Amino acid sequence: MGADGFSKDARCFHALADPNRLAILCALQQGEKCACDLLADLRISQPTLSHHMKLLVDSGLVAARKEGRWMHYSIVPEAAQSFRTMMAQYARCACEDDAGVSCFS
Numbered sequence: 001m002g003a004d005g006f007s008k009d010a011r012c013f014h015a016l017a018d019p020n021r022l023a024i025l026c027a028l029q030q031g032e033k034c035a036c037d038l039l040a041d042l043r044i045s046q047p048t049l050s051h052h053m054k055l056l057v058d059s060g061l062v063a064a065r066k067e068g069r070w071m072h073y074s075i076v077p078e079a080a081q082s083f084r085t086m087m088a089q090y091a092r093c094a095c096e097d098d099a100g101v102s103c104f105s
Helices: 003-016 019-028 035-042 046-059 077-090
Strands: 062-067 070-075
Touching: 003 019, 003 046, 003 077, 019 035, 019 046, 019 062, 019 070, 035 046, 035 070, 046 062, 046 070, 070 077
Parallel strands: none
Antiparallel strands: 062 070
């Protein structure tokens, strides 16, 4: 994998490397949510939510759409699946493919 691939993967990891952003993703698992609902659930300021949502949207894991004066957010299913696949690549061990390799040696 080239540097571009690592950079894209790092953006996803960075987007998830915060307790508030993990809480946002958990909330979005139930479906699309308005920013106003996320603000109430998380008890954070609007500028803080905007910062977190920018990182999640920029990572590609979350989609945003504007309705009136509010933004609505949802998980991008294809991006979530791609993240799971990408994570599996980093969390694998050579012993999975080669019985001659031991994880405990």
